[in-house]
Amino acid sequence: MSVAAARTRRARGRRVWGQRFVLLGPGMTYWLVFFLVPVGVLIAYSFFRRGPYGGVIYEPTLKNYARALDPLYIGVLWTSVRIATVATAVALLLAYPAALFIARATSRWRVPLLVLVILPFWTSFLIRTYAWMLLLNPAGLINKLLQAVGLIDEPLPLLYNEFAVTLGLVYAYLPLMVLPIYASLERLGPQAGEASADLYASPAQTLRKVTIPLTLPGIVAGCIFVFVPSLGNFIVPDLLGGGRTVMIGNVIQQQFLQARDWPFGAVLAMSVIVLMFVVLAVQAQVLRRTQEVEDGRPA
């Protein structure tokens, strides 16, 4: 390599690094200081003793973790996982056919349909949840309607139970399930399905053996987008569960704002973080498998 070429390359290298520094520097610094460090502080707080008015006393202890093993809290965590799982499953069942419909629509209709699906998601979470309080309460529209058509005599207890909480979560995060599945279907294109039909597979077989396995990355991404925020949610159980259906988010909120036991609240938050990383690890695994299938290597 000539000296001149080496010099140009070095100069280019410097320019790329300069560019990286200017473009990524500010955002990544902000991310480090106000995201990574705070989460680190939270984790550290989980190993200290509680302060009298919130905050911590810097004496290391594992007592907070021992306390979290109490059946009461394990029960709450289990309830949260169960509700989040059911909400995710229901959202998937609702979203997949919708995504399929949009992917098969003519190109003129796809954008408007997608916009209609995503639009509610960008509006106030609080108010969307509140709207369901109006619909589900004993004198609300749904009960009135059911009574008017004579299906029921007495109002159904729709509000302040696990049903309402699950419904609220499905409603809140449904658009986040449709989008990644749609993206997967679009990427797949119609060819795979046509090939399958040419080989005399029934539509049901094509769906089960071709379309669904090949859109698995989208399905898994959608499931994460619904499961993770559902798991840590506290607005929906607070407003639609009415204090009767308690999820881990409610307990974290109580520990931080009422009981003022921040270290214990931090321990409970740790359980949410750990569960989040577990599902992210599952996603990475699924992505790797699908990639292998697409590359034609044995799965």
Added chain:
Amino acid sequence: MAARRSRYLRVHMGLLFAFLYLPIAVLIVLSFNDSELATVWGGFSTRWYRELVGNEELIAAIRNSLIVAGFVTAISTVLGTLLAIGLQRTVRSRVLDSVLFLPAVIPDIVLAIGLLSFFNLLRFTLGLHTIVIAHVVFDMIFVAAIVRTRLGYFDRRIEEAAADLGANPVKTFLLVTLPAILPGVIAGALVAFTLSIDEFVIAFFNSGPTSVTFPIRVYAMIRFGVTPVINAVAAIVMTLSLLTILIALRLTRPKGEGATSVGVTA
């Protein structure tokens, strides 16, 4: 067979839209309900909208939210746009993308108490400034995602042409790149603004007694005594955010481009 199946899908889609929009429609209708009871129709009236105007606590909360959202939008638009260009051009790494996106994936309550602990450690007094700092953390990521969608349509050869004509990098950025991606940047700013105005959980944990924002006020109204004034507030907020987001989505793609991702590239 195929026709029957596509009819089934069409009905499913219709029901899904009913599910998504019915609650919003009911809310807007009830905001014009004259009755004190949120669930009994007492005739058309705009009295709740008039009462809203006189609610000083609510007006103060709206002012706080506008201040916060203004700062948040300005900061996260700058940081997010730079981040988007940087990620698109210098480091193409899926791992880095997903790691940077974590603030948008992590449950908001975790981010909320993490920041509260952090501010406590540094002995920051909680107020509007702490809410601003907190909102930028995730808003910046959304801006970056939206601007990147627009950058995907950008033809870099026009930048090379500018450089060939003797423009320095800063000039090229300001006169060529920025105007080309500006609709995406504006879309990102609009989304950042809406997200900040509507954000409740993080603001709830990181606000002081004098820095009550609009969603915190609305939460208090819902939680302690539901009056139909909330319906009027909710209807206004819903309508405004729907409009803002529609504009933002329109700006994300150049005219005539197909549907790839609608504002979410996660």
